[in-house]
Amino acid sequence: MGAILNSDSWLSVWQRKGREAAGKAEYSTSDLLAADGFDGAMAQTSSEAQQHIAGIISSGLGLRPGMRVLEVGCGAGAVLSLLRNTQATFTGVDYSAPHIEIARSVLPETEFHVSEASSLPFSDNAFDAVFSYGVFLYFPDLPYAESVLNELLRVAEPSAPVMILDIPDAAKREACEEARRAAGASLNPPHCYYPKHFFADFAAARGRRSVVTDQAVPGYGNSRFRFNVLLQD
Ligand SMILES: C[S@@+](CC[C@H](N)C(=O)[O-])C[C@H]1O[C@@H](n2cnc3c(N)ncnc32)[C@H](O)[C@@H]1O
Secondary structure, three states: OHHHHHHHHHHHHHHHHHHHHOOOOOOOHHHHHHHOOOOOOOOOOOHHHHHHHHHHHHHHHOOOOOOEEEEEOOOOOHHHHHOHHHOOEEEEEEOOHHHHHHHHHHOOOOEEEEOOOOOOOOOOOOEOEEEEEOOHHHOOOHHHHHHHHHHHHHHEOOOOOEEEEEEEEHHHHHHHHHHHHHHOOOOOOOOOOEOHHHHHHHHHHOOOEEEEEEOOOOOOOOHHHEEEEEEEO
């Protein structure tokens, strides 16, 4: 019950944020980042940080023109707009309809769907790469996260890379919450924290390799408490 309430309250937080950002004739990268929550205390991202994030995703997934790539939890399309110049063929999914409306206006060439991450509206093996940036922290619990990971693998080609980024590290929860409190960042609804072995165990059970790296986005306050995971064939 608690988990469902937690999940529901994040959905309403995001829908409200999307509604507040809606209705502009044009959106700058800063507008998109703000709509996607990268405007609060500890969440500011400079252009150096943005290039760093785009570089990690682009090299981790091996993005190239025409590659079919899914972003799960794409928000208003901030990260997708940073990856535009790779000329991959992107699809975005988010459970917040107001965010998807903004994303459609900003990236008209991209296909978008309003959908829950745990139930994706795609057939098996539909993508050459899948990623999710800054989304797993809003999940209600680890079983939900595992259902999403299964879904990401289902829609990805068997050899496709799957990348999860900006994951709160359970080993650093106390320090993270202390830093967030001191910076005046919100602690409610709570974020979901993950032990690194959760992803390694998930990958090993499915015969996949996992590469876990500490996040190092320059100037991004949450970064020192977060990590990234690349699941590979
Ligand atoms: C911090 S924003 C990140 C958006 C985008 N990835 C970016 O980096 O700009 C988190 C997004 O995850 C979405 N989200 C959170 N939980 C989700 C879920 N269970 N299913 C689908 N989308 C979800 C929210 O609606 C929000 O747009």
